[in-house]
Amino acid sequence: MTTSTPKTIYLADYTPPAFLIDTVDVDINFQPDYAEVTAHLAVRRNPAVAAASLVLDGEELELLSVSIDGVVTDRYTLGENTLVLSHVPDVFRLSTVVRIRPDLNTRLSGLYRSANGYFTQCEAEGFRRISWFTDRPDVMSRYSVTLHADQALLPCLLSNGNPVASGVEAAGRHWASWQDPHPKPCYLFAVVAAKLDVLRDSYRTTSGREVQLGIYVEPGRLDQCDHAMAALKKSMHWDEQTYGLECDLDHYMIVAVGDFNMGAMENKGLNIFNTKYVLARADIATDLDFENIDRVVAHEYFHNWTGNRVTCRDWFQLSLKEGLTVFRDQEFGADVHNRQVARIHEVRGLRAGQFPEDAGPMAHPVRPASYIEINNFYTATIYNKGAEVVRMIQTLIGRAAFRRGMDLYFERHDGQAVTCDEFVAAMADASGHDLTQFMRWYQQSGTPHVKASGVYDPAAQRYVLTLAQSAGVCGNLLIPVTVALIGPDGLPLPFEGSIDSQCVLSLSESSQQFTFENIAVPPIPSLLRDFSAPVVLEFDYSDEALAHLLAHDTDPFNRWEAGQRLAGRLILQATEAISAGLEPVWPERLVAIVSGMLACSDETAAFAAEILSLPGEATLAEQLEVVDPDALHAARNSLRRYLACQLEAEFRACYERLAPLGAYAPDSTSAGRRALRTVCLGYLCEIDTVSYRAAALQQFEHADNMTDQFAALAVLAQGSSDESRLALAEFYRRWHDEPLVVDKWLQVQAASRCAETLARVEALTRHPAFELRNPNKVYALLRAFGGNHVRFHAADGSGYRFLAAQICALDAINPQVASRLARCFDRWRKFDAARQAHARAALNMIHDHAGLSRDVLEIVARALG
Ligand code: 0A1
Numbered sequence: 041m042t043t044s045t046p047k048t049i050y051l052a053d054y055t056p057p058a059f060l061i062d063t064v065d066v067d068i069n070f071q072p073d074y075a076e077v078t079a080h081l082a083v084r085r086n087p088a089v090a091a092a093s094l095v096l097d098g099e100e101l102e103l104l105s106v107s108i109d110g111v112v113t114d115r116y117t118l119g120e121n122t123l124v125l126s127h128v129p130d131v132f133r134l135s136t137v138v139r140i141r142p143d144l145n146t147r148l149s150g151l152y153r154s155a156n157g158y159f160t161q162c163e164a165e166g167f168r169r170i171s172w173f174t175d176r177p178d179v180m181s182r183y184s185v186t187l188h189a190d191q192a193l194l195p196c197l198l199s200n201g202n203p204v205a206s207g208v209e210a211a212g213r214h215w216a217s218w219q220d221p222h223p224k225p226c227y228l229f230a231v232v233a234a235k236l237d238v239l240r241d242s243y244r245t246t247s248g249r250e251v252q253l254g255i256y257v258e259p260g261r262l263d264q265c266d267h268a269m270a271a272l273k274k275s276m277h278w279d280e281q282t283y284g285l286e287c288d289l290d291h292y293m294i295v296a297v298g299d300f301n302m303g304a305m306e307n308k309g310l311n312i313f314n315t316k317y318v319l320a321r322a323d324i325a326t327d328l329d330f331e332n333i334d335r336v337v338a339h340e341y342f343h344n345w346t347g348n349r350v351t352c353r354d355w356f357q358l359s360l361k362e363g364l365t366v367f368r369d370q371e372f373g374a375d376v377h378n379r380q381v382a383r384i385h386e387v388r389g390l391r392a393g394q395f396p397e398d399a400g401p402m403a404h405p406v407r408p409a410s411y412i413e414i415n416n417f418y419t420a421t422i423y424n425k426g427a428e429v430v431r432m433i434q435t436l437i438g439r440a441a442f443r444r445g446m447d448l449y450f451e452r453h454d455g456q457a458v459t460c461d462e463f464v465a466a467m468a469d470a471s472g473h474d475l476t477q478f479m480r481w482y483q484q485s486g487t488p489h490v491k492a493s494g495v496y497d498p499a500a501q502r503y504v505l506t507l508a509q510s511a512g513v514c515g516n517l518l519i520p521v522t523v524a525l526i527g528p529d530g531l532p533l534p535f536e537g538s539i540d541s542q543c544v545l546s547l548s549e550s551s552q553q554f555t556f557e558n559i560a561v562p563p564i565p566s567l568l569r570d571f572s573a574p575v576v577l578e579f580d581y582s583d584e585a586l587a588h589l590l591a592h593d594t595d596p597f598n599r600w601e602a603g604q605r606l607a608g609r610l611i612l613q614a615t616e617a618i619s620a621g622l623e624p625v626w627p628e629r630l631v632a633i634v635s636g637m638l639a640c641s642d643e644t645a646a647f648a649a650e651i652l653s654l655p656g657e658a659t660l661a662e663q664l665e666v667v668d669p670d671a672l673h674a675a676r677n678s679l680r681r682y683l684a685c686q687l688e689a690e691f692r693a694c695y696e697r698l699a700p701l702g703a704y705a706p707d708s709t710s711a712g713r714r715a716l717r718t719v720c721l722g723y724l725c726e727i728d729t730v731s732y733r734a735a736a737l738q739q740f741e742h743a744d745n746m747t748d749q750f751a752a753l754a755v756l757a758q759g760s761s762d763e764s765r766l767a768l769a770e771f772y773r774r775w776h777d778e779p780l781v782v783d784k785w786l787q788v789q790a791a792s793r794c795a796e797t798l799a800r801v802e803a804l805t806r807h808p809a810f811e812l813r814n815p816n817k818v819y820a821l822l823r824a825f826g827g828n829h830v831r832f833h834a835a836d837g838s839g840y841r842f843l844a845a846q847i848c849a850l851d852a853i854n855p856q857v858a859s860r861l862a863r864c865f866d867r868w869r870k871f872d873a874a875r876q877a878h879a880r881a882a883l884n885m886i887h888d889h890a891g892l893s894r895d896v897l898e899i900v901a902r903a904l905g
């Protein structure tokens with residue numbers, strides 16, 4: 041809670057640190073209701089900066105003493121969150137002793153209590169909640185840490201780096217010391233003092249270094265760690281193969297904790313993970329959970345180079361590590377799973393999350409120019425658009441040059457805290473490409489629109505493609521547009537300058553023409569292949585042309601894209617009809633297309649499942665001027681019902697054909713079969729008959745794995761039938777002792793389209809399974825409800841009022857999570873006047889809530905502003 045007006049921090053105000061801290065010795069003494077933290081800092085004046093005073097950051101620290109070179113001093117000034125020492129020597133040893141209360145730390149930033157012990161989270165600014173420090177990423181120090189605690193209650197004492205010594209103390213206590221040889225910013229500091237079981241393994245790097253691996257979890261859960269351990273070893277191997285990057289550590293530890301604000305954290309050598317991204321076993325985790333674990337384990341491991349060895353100069357550069365690391369984990373996921381489907385998931389996610397963000401009140405560039413609370417900027421733009429920006433560089437300069445660029449980046453900047461400019465400069469220098477104009481992707485917000493049109497001249501056998509971009513505030517962007525020309529027979533036409541009948545066009549001006557010679561037949565252009573840039577592409581495709589691309593395009597992404605375009609267009613037309621009180625009409629053409637997809641092979645089942653999954657309501661809403669969520673919802677479901685009725689026999693045959701072949705196997709092909717089977721069950725249950733509900737219930741009851749069991753539950757939970765009630769009750773009865781499965785139970789109810797969903801969610805907030813203090817529970821129930829397009833945006837404003845009250849209650853406990861929840865309001869201005877009035881009232885209520893955190897205030901003020 042802040043008492044003063046929140047301050048805006050500007051990138052333009054960056055100045056280097058006035059003092060450098062070469063070493064940090066931390067001693068943490070855990071007592072029953074507090075921890076005493078003693079820190080000794082080797083401080084020296086930065087010769088490059090003329091500054092008189094040393095200003096340290098601190099939050100909720102009870103200061104016990106300050107010493108300079110071993111002599112206790114009272115010559116300091118305590119501000120609201122600062123400790124200022126004027127007239128200090130050029131080089132000195134600063135020691136502070138503070139008392140903190142981890143048991144009362146409900147924000148989960150800094151040092152906090154969770155079941156089984158104590159954990160830390162220091163990114164972005166949590167270290168200042170542990171000790172007085174210059175809490176900024178460009179101050180890098182070598183850390184030694186000693187922990188003291190009760191041996192029976194807190195047997196595992198962990199920190200970054202290597203264990204150097206340990207021993208016992210009086211009164212059943214023990215201690216352990218750790219030393220991290222790598223200088224690091226304080227946001228990568230971590231300690232754990234807890235009762236945990238550990239799964240141990242080891243990995244030998246290509247150069248022969250032996251790395252000890254350990255996954256630490258709540259006692260009794262070792263049988264849920266195998267997948268994460270395998271993912272870690274796969275990631276280590278992949279980074280050696282792909283980028284020549286080896287692990288630089290002797291010990292690499294992952295600790296799973298049930299209370300965690302985000303997914304996971306890349307602390308040097310001691311990653312701390314949300315249990316959601318570690319624990320898995322076929323009976324409690326879905327195929328998607330397994331895949332997400334692979335991606336998150338890889339992400340945190342990859343940060344060891346992109347983030348830790350080379351870190352950010354300041355938090356405006358956050359995408360330097362996050363965009364690049366997401367790009368790396370995406371490529372890893374594509375290599376170990378299914379590249380086509382992975383790309384489709386990425387783009388679905390971008391359109392559902394990042395495009396709306398970029399068009400709303402929280403729109404910001406990949407490198408923001410200002411912020412109030414940095415925790416509000418761990419966004420889809422920084423992470424996912426940032427990854428797209430890195431991907432575009434690879435598309436523009438080619439894979440080989442990109443790899444040289446990565447090598448050069450590490451050669452130049454290993455051990456440094458740098459900016460996005462340095463990354464792009466390494467890419468430009470390694471490739472010989474001028475990326476000056478490309479830098480604008482980092483500087484302006486908003487999703488660019490690219491308008492394309494084509495003219496075919498049969499006499500000249502020439503196709504001229506015109507591409508035009510909407511200029512942003514920084515001017516025209518450099519946009520890679522990957523193109524092929526598809527002939528009437530479905531084959532891509534060869535043309536000069538193409539590799540594999542496709543080429544990457546560089547759109548750098550507001551409008552450009554590209555001429556393709558020797559084109560013997562009128563082509564249909566396949567544009568922005570593999571989603572080569574995060575833009576909205578406008579091209580006036582006829583329905584026939586889209587059907588042609590869907591059937592024949594050799595780029596799988598664009599086959600899917602053609603289907604999404606076609607379905608999206610029809611749903612939006614139907615939405616308009618329904619809003620005007622008319623019945624939607626669906627063209628028969630779709631029936632043949634869907635029928636063709638259902639006849640796919642096992643190898644293409646995952647892809648078919650993607651084609652048959654219609655674009656989501658939030659994604660479609662972005663294309664509407666004013667959204668009528670009821671009509672949009674009705675239109676989308678009407679199309680699902682239409683297809684189900686027209687193709688009932690085919691869906692049923694496909695569902696039966698894809699029945700499990702034996703015991704559950706986690707491989708991609710089996711997962712693809714399960715995915716398509718689930719899609720079929722979903723369509724069949726649109727025909728609301730007892731027999732399909734019975735089929736779903738049958739699948740629910742007999743599944744030998746969580747993927748099939750949960751899929752059946754999710755389908756049933758879309759209705760309020762007896763079968764639905766039965767399955768929900770049974771699911772909770774079976775799994776009430778598995779917190780991650782209980783999250784699924786909450787989420788599936790909050791995401792239901794049923795009219796009574798809000799009432800049910802309200803009741804669930806009082807259920808013993810729900811806990812406002814646990815972020816996973818909040819995300820499962822409340823954020824899932826906020827993402828339930830038709831129910832959250834209810835015409836009477838009930839959804840808005842409910843969530844606003846929850847945000848206020850949560851803000852007093854955990855402002856970071858409350859502020860993430862407040863983002864559900866982002867798109868309120870897209871709705872009709874009556875809904876807007878309800879949303880404005882709810883936002884005003886949050887805004888005026890006494891003691892509101894600056895986290896939520898920034899979000900709400902931007903939404904209202
Ligand atoms: N760097 C982590 C994400 C992260 C950020 C902030 C956190 O607490 C506020 C926790 C984790 C990652 O990208 O994985």
Ligand code: ZN
Pocket residue numbers: 339343361362365
């Ligand atoms: Zn990250």
